[in-house]
Each structure stands twice: as structure tokens, then as C-alpha cells.
Amino acid sequence: MQRALALARRGCGPRTPGPWSRRQSSAAAKASAVFRTRSERSPQERILTLESMNPQVKALEYAVRGPIVLKAGEIEKELRRGIKKPFTEVIRANIGDAHAMGQQPITFLRQVVALCTYPNLLDSPSFPEDAKKRARRILQGCGGNSLGAYTASQGVNCIREDVASYVTRRDGVPADPENIYLTTGASDGIITILKILVSGGGKSRTGVMIPIPQYPLYSALISEFDAVQVNYYLDEENCWALDVNELRRAVREAQNHCNPKVLCIINPGNPTGQVQSRKCIEEVIHFAWEEKLFLMADEVYQDNVYSPDYKFHSFKKVLYEMGPEYSSNVELASFHSTSKGYMGECGYRGGYMEVINLHPEIKGQLEKLLSVRLCPPVSGQAAMDTVVNPPVPGEESFEQFSREKESVLSNLAKKAKLTEDLLNDIPGIQCNSVQGALYAFPRIFLPARAVETAQAHKMAPDMFYCMKLLEETGICVVPGSGFGQREGTYHFRMTILPPVEKLKTVLQKVKDFHIKFLETYA
Template sequence: MSQITSKLCSRGSGGSLVFWSMRPELGGRGWKLAVTTGQTDVRPMKSRVCKDRGKGKTSPEVGRSLTEKNINQNIVLMQYAVRGPLVIRTGVIETELQQGAQKPFKRVIRANIGDAHAMGQTPITYIRQVIAMVAHPELIESSNLPKDAKDQARQILCGMSGHSAGAYTMSCGVELIRKNVAAYIEKRDGHKCDFNNVCLTTGATTGIKMVLELLCSSIDGKCPAVMVPIPQYPLYSATLVEYGLGQVGYFLDEDNNWGLDMQELERAHAEASKTQAVRAIVVINPGNPTGQVLTRKNIEDVIKFAYKHKMMLLADEVYQHNIYAEGCQFFSFKKVITEMGAPYCKEQELVSFMSISKGYMGECGLRGGWMEIINLDPAVQAHLYKALSAILCPTSLGQAAVDCVAKPPAEGSPSYEQWLAEKTCVLDSLAQRSKIIYETFKNMKGFKCNVVQGAMYAFPRIELSPKAIEAAKKANRPPDVFYAYKLLEETGICVVPGTGFGQKPNTHHFRTTILPQTELLAEMMDIFQKFHKKFTDEFA
């Protein structure tokens, strides 16, 4: 399994941005990528060996205590593909357009990242009303905002020190909000939830990183490692490299709607266990970048697998509201593990993650989320909370937004009808756009695309001709990266190559969001079809 780990690490001559990437599938060699305002240059480089990480080297530069060679090499090696070099180039192109440069297109379409509001999604009114009053309490008395929104803002402020959003909160979040999250989980799953096991986080990201950091300890002389799906969300690969943890990739079954194949899980675990201590498994459901929704049977099998091999389960469930395909249903790992009974409900360690950045809310910038912790050793949980206390607390306005998600307007309340209409409109529109994406790619020659069952992305597979692959080789780029750059330079559409997420050898994919609003999405897909025909003809 190939793994790519790169990071923006230096500035080259002429103001270029220089990226390094380790490419094990290229025989231990990698590439150096320099992005300038006019061109992108890719050159081979020698790989850095793992044992050199963290070891300082003497710098020829006088007066600089930190250089690229003597900082933590894990930071140098890490990569976050959805904000990588292709996206840097996208920003350069946008600047060039603003300065009057002539391009074959008039605007850039950023289909690379799951940022709903940036792509035109309208915020949910109720959430913004409550946040406004939490931030500026005078509005509670002076405005004509709905009574239920005012009541919720008052309650949130009562849980904050000094009744102010400007004060620190408890490290795990405002107790009232944690209790409302616990009530949300109980309603969702039909089972009890102890609010003491709920911790509010800065988006899901902080919680995920803090839990992974717990695993940074060798076992019986073996380096720790974590199983992640391939394709995977680059947060995981980046964090594993940053923390010096091993990545054990298990391939999702593309021919079975990106399902989890138990034989593949066993294969990946057995192979990695020869040299590493595999301590946890990550599951993303609904899937990112693959858009699948796991069946209950799949979830049960994964829980049994984790229990068998004494691994912690990390369930990334941030897209739990985003279910589109007929017959698909979201089951939380908490619900399934509880209903499986002993020994799983009593012994299997599970941490599940939720965020306000996705779903119908799309409040990425407010940075709110939570994690629920199940069956963790009390002493370990106490150490986790201690580590969280060192970063003080999540943003208070993000916590307020979490409260609105966990405790939305009640039926019959002044805000309920508008809230329900806005929520339904967002999710129905996303479902419609998921079908547009799927139908378009499915019917394009040389494409294969699974149904987008949930989440916010499609991960289509493209067949590239030998001539296109040879052209990519001459450009010192992986074929899917070559394709994505051609797409960007000729159409202004920015997607993320499958290389950044991981994929089976000799397959080529890219991730695109379904977030462009319907009219823009239809335009994007029309441009995409014309580009692909031109590309296919050029490299026939």
C-alpha cells in the first residue's frame, strides 16, 4: 500500500512555494514541487529515512536557529492533500484572473473541499440567531428575535463564566451543552448516554488528534500504528506522520459500494502486525472521500474485528445527517455496540466524533464538535481530559452552535417551522446534487462512479490511456495529479487527485464535492464533460 506524506516546507527562489513528498511506491524516491505564479516544476528527490526524523543537522545558515533540516522532520514529511499544491496553484490562478490575466475560463470552481458556506449554502437562521445573542447579550432584550432562540441563548450564557462568551469554559465544554449533546445521542440511538463521557471539541479534528496522540507509545518494542481506510481523509495520514505513528491502510471495496471487506481487514492487520503494534482502527461513516453508508452488518463485523485484535475503534461520524440514497440508513457505532451486548458493550473501547461543520449546518468556521468516549479505562480518560485542559477549551461560539444542533427548536415552538424548512431544503438539495454528480460521471466514457449514498463527495475512477500515463511520467507527476492539473489549468475546476487519499495501485481517482449550488454544479459538470472529451482525444 502506498502512502504519500508531504508538507509545505520552504520557499524557493523567485517566491515559489516548495513541496516535498515521499513516494514509497516510486522505489523510495519522491518529488519536489515548486509552485510559482507561472508554472509548476516537479523534480525527483532522495527519500529521507525514518530513523533520521527529529534528529537535528547543522545548518549552513548563520543566525537561524530553525531550518528545514533541523526542525521536526515529521512536520516536513506530513501532507494535507485537500489544501496541497494543487489548491495553492488554484489560489494563484484566482489572483491572476483578478489582475486581468487571460484564461480559457472566467472563474475558478473550488470543488476540492467540504466547505458548504464557501460554496453558497445559506446558514441556518436559528443557529445564527442564538450565536448572535450569545455574542451580544443585549440583543436578548432589545431585539424581536424569536422567544425560543432568546431562551436558548440565555441558558447557554448561564452556563458560561461571567455569563460571557468571552470567558474560558470548562476544558471539555459547558456542562449544560454536554448534557444536551448526551440527550441528542440518547434520542438518536435509543440508549443512555452519560454526559461525563461527552467532550466538546474544536470541530471533530481536535478530538481525533488528541485521541491519536494517546497511542504514541511502543508496545513490546514495536512502533505503534493505526488502521485507516484507503481511500481516507488526509487528516488521518497527516496526523499519523506528525505523531510518528504507523499507517496501516485497508482497502475499501470499490466494486461493493466502497464497503469494508473483512478479509482485507484481516490481511492488512496480519501484515502490519509483523513489525508494528496495531493499536486502533479508524472507520469513516458516511465515507469521505467515498460517499458510502455502511450497513449495520458491516459495522457489527468491524466491532468484532476490533475486539478480536484488542484495538480501539475511532468512528468518524461527522456526516451522520448526510444520507441520500434510498434504502440507506445511518447507524452509529455506539448504537450497534450497545445492542450487540456483552462482551462488546462492556469492553470494546470506542470514541465517536461529530462536527457542526457538515450535515445541514455547514458551520465550518465556527469550529464546533464533540466526541463520545465508551469503555475507556477511567485513568486513561482522565489523562485525555488532562491533555485537553492544556489547550484550555473549545471556542465558546462553536459550543453555542453545537447546542443548537443537539437541541434544535422543539415542534410547536416559534422557530420550528423555519428551522425544519431550512434543514429539509439543504438536505434535499444535497441529495439532488449527489444524483447529478453520479449520473454525469456514470455516463461519461472512461469513468466509473459509485452512487453517492451520503456525505458530500464523489470519488470517481478514471481510465487513463497509455499515452496520458506516459505524458504524466514525462511531467514527473502521478497520472491522476496530471489529469487534475490539466483540468484546473484549462477549466478552472479544482478537484483533489486520488493520490492524496490513497487508492489501489494502478487505479486513478479524484474527489469532488457535491457542494456547488445546483446551477453552478450543472455548469461545472457540463464543463467537465467537454474537458474530458478533449483530454481523451488529445491522449487517444
């Protein structure tokens, strides 16, 4: 009897179904029917479709990683499968990713981050004492003495203090750590500030003034936040200068259909590479004060200035030197990053923003918004600290750090001039001086038949050109239409980051392609 009960419990007894097993069978049958019904639904019946998704997300575009880059990825896969092409590699000249292009890391920065990541190395004689000193300070500022712990939402306090000291040294104007917020690259800060600024509907929708050409993060965010993009055009004939009369035109026209509230400046320029003069910055600040506009200064390329004829002036410095009428009233957010400059540490996603004249209640709202994302990557915060708190004369690492920094920047200056000269040597291409940043933005003069062919393929003419360039040479650049440009003009953006010999090869291939393209569509 006991054996029969045991077998029954294991399901080995007689198979006569009882009431419980019949209920189980019935429930299983119903579940199976529901599963079949759900699995047989057509895609149109799914909850999330192109029709039901957030229309603002669907509307945004980001040209730097758009269709041309997707095509480059497909071609790379084909090359790996052994499919023959007229080239052996894809050269991604589309993005300012220094280390992907072979730039070597700055030793001191990597030493500090390594020590912070693995504190056992603090006992190693292989690391200099000044790097250890910074790592210990950062670790003491982190919760639990570890980069693996969350930090305050605004970032590690001692790093914010170091940023404030750096800004003070740079500008000769005191900076308050309470106005410093560490961010996930500069992009995170830009997103956060725009998120707070955008409000209203109809004619009260927030107008955001952006330069054309622009870095497409701005147009993408404006679409995502359902704000209004207000274009002001940089003067290509005057080396992409910013004309305040053009700002006035843009704001007057925009007032008919939105509430212009924000003015974004990129200096040095991306994709245009110009460095704004001090006089221009003064005029922009006066314009923002006059029109009651919130200023956003994207200054991530502040170390990338390639000629003694040009100098970077921070908006904060100029603002304060213009006097208390401006320094007490103009609201400003400025942004910096580890991704550009001489560092090129894109992957760490380190950055900061400084806010000036923000209302105390708004600062509270800003901190609340930042708390939602908990904190920026702590390794990125440590990397940012080495940028603003580098070795100083008398410290062990100073000479090597200075040598590496100068090598990167002087090499970039040579490549900027090389790119400008070789592009201007190509018939049908015209390139302004690359004064700063990491890109050239040449104008390409396309034959009418090429424009017509592009339109027949439902493509922007410069997208058609760039796609042909990629397919025939393996060179990936971004069409100017992804950044904005005056109607009837065509451009592409390419980075100056490849090593000199590879850069020469790239530019020679562009020349050969362009001449052939002109002949084909003449």
C-alpha cells in the same frame, strides 16, 4: 554655569568624549559588529532549516489543501490582475465548505449564536423566544455570562448535557455527559485521541488502521506522531463496501512490523460517500473486540444520507445492541461536528467526541491533555448546542427550522444523484453511487501516454490530470492519490456542494475537458 550644565545634560555642550562616552562607543561598535555578523549569516546557518526541523512535520501531507489548491490561489491572483484565462473564475470543488459554495445558514443556529455573542439582543422582539431561552442557558453556563470567557476544558457543562441527551435520543442508549468532550471541530478530537494512543518504537510502534481511500487528516497525523499507517482497502467494485476479511489481511501483515492498536472508520465515507450497513458495523465491532483494537468512529456526515435504501447507524448504538460482552469491553471514541450535515458551519469549529469504556486513569490523562489548549472556541460550542438541541414541535422556530433543514438535505440528495449520473455519462469515467457525505470520488481511466507524460513531469498521473483540469477550466478538484487508492487506479474527489446550475456547468466542463484529454493523449 547652570546654563552650561543644562546644555551638557541635553548633549549640547562641548563634544570632548569622557570615559563613559568612550565605553558607550566601544559597546555600540561591538553590538554593531555582532549585528553585522548575524545578519550576514547564510540561510544554511539558521537554527531552523528543512534539515533541522521536525521530520514528522516535513513528512506529513494534506491533499485537500495541497499543491492543487496553492495553484488555484495563484490563478485567482492572476485573474484579479487581469491576466486572460479560458475561464473567468476558479471553482473550488475541492473541499466540503458549504457556505463558501453558497449554502444559506440555518436561521435558528445563527440566532442563538448571535444572542450569545451580543446579549443585548435578548431584549429585541426580532428574535424568537425559543432562541432566547437557549442563549440564556448557554450564557449562564459560561464563566462571567459571556462567550468571551474561558470555559471548562471539556466544554460548557450544560452543552455537554445537551449532547448527551441528543445521543440518547438518537441511539436509544443512555449517554453520560462525563463521557462527552466538546472539541474544535471533529479534527481536534481525532488529534487528541490519537495523541494519547500512539506510543512505542521499533516493532512496538503503534499501528493505526485507516481506510483507503481515506480523509488525509489521518495519514497526516500518523506521520506527525511517528506512528505506522496500516491500510485497509475499501471495495470499489462493491460501492466502496468494507470487507472484514480485508481488515484481517491488513492487521496480520502489520503485526510483522508494528503493534496494530487503532481502527479508524469513516461512516458515511469521505471521500467515497458510502453508508455502511448495520451488518457491516457489527462485523467491524466484533473484529475490534477480537483483535483488541481501539475503535475510532468518524461520524461527521451522519445527517448526510440521501436515499431511503440507506440508513446511518452509529457505532455506539450497534455496540450496545450487540450485548454486554461488547458494550462493556470495546473501547470507542466517536466524533461529530457542526461543519457538515445540514449546518455546514465550518468556520465556527464546533464539535464533540464521546468516549466509551475509557479507563478512569486514562480519562484523567485525557482531561489533562485537553486542559493544555484551555477550551474549544465558545461560539463553536454554542453552535454545537443548537445542532443537538434544535427547536421541537410546539416551539416558535420549529416550522422554519424543519423547512430549512429539509430544503438543504433534499437539495443535497438531488445534487448527489445529478453528480453521479452526469459523471457516469462521460466516456472513461466511472462513479459509484453517492449514498452519503458531500463528495463524489469517480475513477478516471487514463491513456498510457498520459501516465507516461505525468511520470516524465514527476507527478502522479491523477495529479497531472487535475492540474490540467484546473489550468484549462478553472475547476479545482483533488487527485485520488491524495486520499490513497489501489495501485494502477486513478480518481479525483469533487464536492457536490455548488448550486445546481453551477454544478451542471462544472460537470459539463469536466466532460468537455476529459474527452479532449483522451484525444490528446490517445
